[in-house]
Amino acid sequence: MAALKPLLDAECGTTNPLIKLSQFYTRDNTLVTQDGLIKPATNNFTNANLTGGSNATIDELVNEYHRPIAAPNTFHLEGLLTGLRLADDTIDNTNKHEYEWTTQFLDSLTNDFSSFSTNTKTNNNFSSSMIHPLSNQQIQTSQNIINDFNIQQQQSQWMPWNEQTYIPSTSTFPLNSNSTFLDQQSSTVDTGFDNDTVKAAQNIFALLQETQFAADSEFKDFVENVAGGIGEQSTVDAKKQEATGETKDVTVDKWINEFSNDLSNESEWQHDWAADAANLSSLDDQIPRSQSWLRHLMDNDDSYSEYKFSKTNVFLDHSNPFEEGLKRLQAHDIVNAVLLFEAAVQKQPNHVEAWLYLGITQSENEQDGPAICALKKCVELDPKNLQAYITLASCYANEMLTNEALDSLRKWLANNDKYSHLLSNRRSQTTTNEPRLIDELVFEELQELFLQAVSLSTNPNDIDSDLQVCLGVLFHLPGDYDKAAECFNTAVLAKPDDALLWNKLGAALANGGQSEKAVDAYYHALTLSPGFVRARYNLGISCFNLSAYKQAVEHFLTALKQQSDGIGPQGTHVQMSENIWRTLAIAIGHLQRPDLEQSVGKKDLSKLLHEFKIE
Amino acid sequence: MTKEDQNSPSSVELKAKTAFDEINKRAKNQPAIVKKIGAIVLFDITKDGKFQQSWTIDGKQGIIYEGKPNEGATAQVTITLDDNDFFDLALGNANAPALFAKGKLKVKGNVMLAQKLSILFKEQSKL
Numbered sequence: 001m002a003a004l005k006p007l008l009d010a011e012c013g014t015t016n017p018l019i020k021l022s023q024f025y026t027r028d029n030t031l032v033t034q035d036g037l038i039k040p041a042t043n044n045f046t047n048a049n050l051t052g053g054s055n056a057t058i059d060e061l062v063n064e065y066h067r068p069i070a071a072p073n074t075f076h077l078e079g080l081l082t083g084l085r086l087a088d089d090t091i092d093n094t095n096k097h098e099y100e101w102t103t104q105f106l107d108s109l110t111n112d113f114s115s116f117s118t119n120t121k122t123n124n125n126f127s128s129s130m131i132h133p134l135s136n137q138q139i140q141t142s143q144n145i146i147n148d149f150n151i152q153q154q155q156s157q158w159m160p161w162n163e164q165t166y167i168p169s170t171s172t173f174p175l176n177s178n179s180t181f182l183d184q185q186s187s188t189v190d191t192g193f194d195n196d197t198v199k200a201a202q203n204i205f206a207l208l209q210e211t212q213f214a215a216d217s218e219f220k221d222f223v224e225n226v227a228g229g230i231g232e233q234s235t236v237d238a239k240k241q242e243a244t245g246e247t248k249d250v251t252v253d254k255w256i257n258e259f260s261n262d263l264s265n266e267s268e269w270q271h272d273w274a275a276d277a278a279n280l281s282s283l284d285d286q287i288p289r290s291q292s293w294l295r296h297l298m299d300n301d302d303s304y305s306e307y308k309f310s311k312t313n314v315f316l317d318h319s320n321p322f323e324e325g326l327k328r329l330q331a332h333d334i335v336n337a338v339l340l341f342e343a344a345v346q347k348q349p350n351h352v353e354a355w356l357y358l359g360i361t362q363s364e365n366e367q368d369g370p371a372i373c374a375l376k377k378c379v380e381l382d383p384k385n386l387q388a389y390i391t392l393a394s395c396y397a398n399e400m401l402t403n404e405a406l407d408s409l410r411k412w413l414a415n416n417d418k419y420s421h422l423l424s425n426r427r428s429q430t431t432t433n434e435p436r437l438i439d440e441l442v443f444e445e446l447q448e449l450f451l452q453a454v455s456l457s458t459n460p461n462d463i464d465s466d467l468q469v470c471l472g473v474l475f476h477l478p479g480d481y482d483k484a485a486e487c488f489n490t491a492v493l494a495k496p497d498d499a500l501l502w503n504k505l506g507a508a509l510a511n512g513g514q515s516e517k518a519v520d521a522y523y524h525a526l527t528l529s530p531g532f533v534r535a536r537y538n539l540g541i542s543c544f545n546l547s548a549y550k551q552a553v554e555h556f557l558t559a560l561k562q563q564s565d566g567i568g569p570q571g572t573h574v575q576m577s578e579n580i581w582r583t584l585a586i587a588i589g590h591l592q593r594p595d596l597e598q599s600v601g602k603k604d605l606s607k608l609l610h611e612f613k614i615e
Numbered sequence: 616m617t618k619e620d621q622n623s624p625s626s627v628e629l630k631a632k633t634a635f636d637e638i639n640k641r642a643k644n645q646p647a648i649v650k651k652i653g654a655i656v657l658f659d660i661t662k663d664g665k666f667q668q669s670w671t672i673d674g675k676q677g678i679i680y681e682g683k684p685n686e687g688a689t690a691q692v693t694i695t696l697d698d699n700d701f702f703d704l705a706l707g708n709a710n711a712p713a714l715f716a717k718g719k720l721k722v723k724g725n726v727m728l729a730q731k732l733s734i735l736f737k738e739q740s741k742l
Contacts, residue, residue: 478730
């Protein structure tokens with residue numbers, strides 16, 4: 001517990017590291033604007049580095065930040081961000097980038113011709129001459145060509161040129177025509193290609209003609225078509241091409257593979273990016289931001305749309321379930337509180353607070369699925385409910401739904417009177433309803449915003465613990481567990497009696513590998529709230545990570561017992577957490593007790609409880 | 616035994632193989648877990664700087680297999696790292712961002728997708 005003394009002692013005058021951090025942001029703007037992100041590699045924000053705070057000279061600080069960091073050569077985020085900032089300004093700008101790629105491609109073809117035709121390994125030559133399309137080189141403006149590539153002007157911000165322009169003829173790909181996108185597409189994707197595009201295609205085709213390399217490629221066929229002004233066929237293909245993400249990937253991938261098997265870092269990154277962006281060009285409301293987003297929408301729409309109530313609920317006839325639920329919550333009887341809130345919303349489906357509390361308690365009950373359902377209902381009824389957004393963000397983070405988590409965080413910020421002005425101050429950004437490109441961009445942007453929010457508070461003792469939690473969840477998403485733990489730590493300093501905060505701190509520590517400290521944090525949480533199922537589950541996990549398998553099993557079993565106790569007589573309709581059973585199974589596996597493994601498989605809780613002597 | 620045989624990938628013992636077998640076992644226990652990743656991730660395992668073998672985690676189909684992505688599938692993230700480092704990662708003894716910061720892990724593609732892999736390697740503590 002000694003480790004926690006600094007956490008618990010309220011020392012006057014000590015500044016918390018995050019305030020120091022925010023001072024850097026107000027003072028040293030170059031770090032933020034230069035590359036727009038805090039590189040995870042820097043690790044500059046640990047306490048160790050912020051020695052002295054105000055005592056460190058400006059030089060030292062500057063040197064600290066500007067020391068050469070081995071930036072991964074797969075990322076050209078500077079260029080990317082700059083390019084995208086340009087892109088954000090006008091739609092046309094986006095196509096300038098794509099067009100630039102095309103011209104460079106043409107240039108490289110002219111340069112590397114002989115090697116292309118003779119060298120079977122064309123990749124090497126090709127990739128070496130490719131310049132990253134998003135570098136800050138002069139962007140050529142040939143409006144006509146841009147507009148042609150930009151078939152859907154207002155819809156998508158990113159015109160995935162490699163989808164629109166290089167669509168092969170139908171015969172070569174198995175196309176799946178089942179898609180709701182098709183209908184949406186038909187109205188806009190009907191323009192043929194006008195003169196300039198045709199001319200460009202003719203150029204490309206001429207170049208290709210001179211090489212044997214592209215002899216049989218679909219690309220060549222397509223270009224031939226375009227050059228011949230056969231716009232119609234291409235658009236038909238475009239429609240079908242919209243069909244499935246997989247098909248799109250095949251197309252793009254095949255095309256790119258034909259030119260370079262071993263793509264350079266830049267081109268592959270761009271390809272991935274463009275492939276993601278390819279999903280944006282649909283008119284459908286459910287515009288996916290990236291493929292995983294789409295998939296989640298399609299998969300999770302079912303799991304998170306309707307709340308599945310407990311089949312047997314002894315509290316359904318209770319006169320005032322909501323009030324009673326709050327009481328039980330106060331008494332840390334989480335499981336019964338869940339049932340009471342369920343009864344409350346079944347009685348009054350518009351009761352915002354009941355949905356909110358149902359969500360919060362289900363999450364404490366280690367049931368993120370139902371929690372998300374309930375919270376979504378809550379924000380449906382009350383779109384400004386900050387607590388719901390913050391809880392949603394944590395739940396989504398647990399479920400690895402990064403985009404959704406970022407979205408919830410953004411909504412928290414947008415609806416928070418203290419900080420919403422930060423969003424409007426920014427250059428006109430996309431609103432939350434418009435599709436965004438990649439997780440990373442949103443993440444960078446949110447990071448900036450939240451840090452700005454932190455810096456707004458000039459008094460180091462005035463900590464907005466909710467803001468710290470948001471920041472902590474944000475850092476948790478890309479795996480910056482140390483930073484996340486610092487944020488939760490700060491939050492806990494402000495609210496040392498909040499069991500939820502202690503649990504978050506523990507989780508961030510545990511995920512970052514600091515299992516012992518995590519255990520300490522969980523004990524804090526459980527002391528404050530003994531019925532906190534999630535904290536107990538987490539404690540079990542940390543014991544497991546420390547190889548204390550028997551203890552882990554005991555904790556899991558206790559958690560399961562708490563869950564099953566809440567539902568009156570032991571029946572078959574007990575709503576226990578799948579996560580806990582699963583992890584229990586793994587832990588028991590380590591105990592070398594095949595007899596017990598059977599019991600776990602059958603979910604024979606009473607037998608297991610008996611075996612481990614848990615009352 | 617010719618020199619070529621000794622150096623061919625199949626003859627090199629990779630810890631990664633054991634790790635992937637474990638991961639597959641865990642995945643069988645929890646069928647939805649691979650799908651949670653939602654993306655197709657390609658692992659290029661190296662040893663002593665030389666490429667050895669690939670494994671694909673297909674988060675769309677929910678399967679994990681040896682080799683590059685099958686026909687029709689494109690990896691959205693490619694991760695390159697040494698066999699030993701991968702083993703640490705899989706055991707949960709190292710985490711991807713830390714390895715990345717040290718330059719031991721290289722990522723092509725969406726890094727945040729790569730982060731989701733941690734659910735395969737160890738039990739995630741819940742916020």
